Amino acid sequence: MYGQNSPHGSQSRSPPVYRAVHDPSGPATLSTTVVHALSDCLDVDVTDGRLSLYDSVDPDALDVLFRPRHDGRPRHGGTLSFSVRDHSVTVDSNGEILIEPPVRR
Numbered sequence: 001m002y003g004q005n006s007p008h009g010s011q012s013r014s015p016p017v018y019r020a021v022h023d024p025s026g027p028a029t030l031s032t033t034v035v036h037a038l039s040d041c042l043d044v045d046v047t048d049g050r051l052s053l054y055d056s057v058d059p060d061a062l063d064v065l066f067r068p069r070h071d072g073r074p075r076h077g078g079t080l081s082f083s084v085r086d087h088s089v090t091v092d093s094n095g096e097i098l099i100e101p102p103v104r105r
Contacts, residue, residue, distance in 0.1 A: 022095040024074070030066055031059035034097055038084055041099045056082045056089075066093050 020037035022030050031053060039046035053059045057080070068074050078093040086102040 016101070018099040018101075020097040020099075022091075022097060024066075024068065024095060029059075029063045030091065030095075031062045034062070034089065034091060035059075037097050037099060038087070038089070041087065041101070042085060051084075053084065056084050062091065066091065066095075 018037065018041040020033060020040075022028070022033040024030075028036075035051060035053060036046055038044075039051055042051065044051050053062070062080065065080060066075055066078065075093050079090055081088060081090045083089065088098075088100040090098045090100075092098075
C-alpha cells in the first residue's frame with residue numbers, strides 16, 4: 001500500500017511527513033514500496049528511471065533486512081534511515097515508511 005501526506009501539526013513549521021505502509025504479504029518488495037512512496041512524494045514518474053535507491057541504500061539488502069525469518073516469524077524492533085534527494089527516509093520493521101522533506105528556512 002502506498003501512502004499519503006499527513007502533516008505532524010498544522011501550526012508547525014516542519015514540512016509534512018509522507019507516510020506509506022508496506023504489506024509484506026503483498027506482491028511488492030519493500031524496496032519497490034519505498035520507490036513508489038518516494039515517487040509520489042517527489043512527484044516523479046516511477047517509470048522514467050530518474051529515481052533510484054542505489055545511491056543511498058542497496059535495495060536488495062533493504063528487502064532482506066526486514067523480510068520475515070526463515071520460519072515465517074516477523075522481525076521486530078528495527079529501523080533504517082537514509083536520505084534520497086535531501087529527503088529523510090525511515091523504514092520500520094512494522095512496514096511503516098516515513099519520508100520527511102528538507103526543512104525550508
